[in-house]
Amino acid sequence: AQSVTQLGSHVSVSEGALVLLRCNYSSSVPPYLFWYVQYPNQGLQLLLKYTTGATLVKGINGFEAEFKKSETSFHLTKPSAHMSDAAEYFCAVSKIQGAQKLVFGQGTRLTINP
Amino acid sequence: DTGVSQNPRHKITKRGQNVTFRCDPISEHNRLYWYRQTLGQGPEFLTYFQNEAQLEKSRLLSDRFSAERPKGSFSTLEIQRTEQGDSAMYLCASVVGGSPGLNSVAFFGQGTRLTVV
Numbered sequence: 638a639q640s641v642t643q644l645g646s647h648v649s650v651s652e653g654a655l656v657l658l659r660c661n662y663s664s665s666v667p668p669y670l671f672w673y674v675q676y677p678n679q680g681l682q683l684l685l686k687y688t689t690g691a692t693l694v695k696g697i698n699g700f701e702a703e704f705k706k707s708e709t710s711f712h713l714t715k716p717s718a719h720m721s722d723a724a725e726y727f728c729a730v731s732k733i734q735g736a737q738k739l740v741f742g743q744g745t746r747l748t749i750n751p
Numbered sequence: 752d753t754g755v756s757q758n759p760r761h762k763i764t765k766r767g768q769n770v771t772f773r774c775d776p777i778s779e780h781n782r783l784y785w786y787r788q789t790l791g792q793g794p795e796f797l798t799y800f801q802n803e804a805q806l807e808k809s810r811l812l813s814d815r816f817s818a819e820r821p822k823g824s825f826s827t828l829e830i831q832r833t834e835q836g837d838s839a840m841y842l843c844a845s846v847v848g849g850s851p852g853l854n855s856v857a858f859f860g861q862g863t864r865l866t867v868v
Contacts (some may be wrong), residue, residue: 680752
């Protein structure tokens with residue numbers, strides 16, 4: 638079975654500071670990995686995904702994530718936080734084959750301090 | 752706007768009543784998923800359609816829940832005899848492609864928030 642653990646349900650950073658949101662996954666097969674962002678009362682928007690190839694993945698809004706197989710991690714980073722980055726962030730994993738249903742972590746709420 | 756439309760956005764119902772939600776996916780997407788998200792949690796998979804065929808259902812989908820996608824386009828999710836524990840955000844997602852692949856990205860609707868009182 639696949640699972641995702643997001644370390645820290647709430648992260649707070651100052652505007653302009655580095656954002657680091659942690660995600661570890663468990664999967665018996667090579668996974669697809671995703672980060673989604675959710676603004677209040679909205680659906681989920683894809684930030685970035687890892688499928689195959691380059692392990693450093695760049696996404697929208699200046700975010701990037703690095704797939705580290707040896708550490709089973711897929712941490713999300715952004716060099717300089719902006720007030721508009723305040724939202725809930727979800728890491729997710731899916732199998733390459735089959736239904737490709739997403740298994741989500743519990744989410745990390747990012748707060749940006751002025 | 753992802754192109755996936757869900758209606759209604761909000762629904763308040765009394766315990767024991769039946770409710771139905773609708774999802775209109777992106778038109779060329781033949782795979783459709785339903786997820787449920789409770790407060791402070793990540794979404795959980797409920798069920799999955801490829802075209803009109805319902806191919807997988809989660810154990811979370813009790814007998815009171817039923818989903819359909821009659822013509823392989825829009826989908827409905829019905830909850831019968833609602834309970835307070837059904838209160839959640841119900842999210843629909845659609846994916847392009849008939850088989851898994853590198854372009855298999857799920858586009859989510861804005862969700863239907865159900866409150867059972």
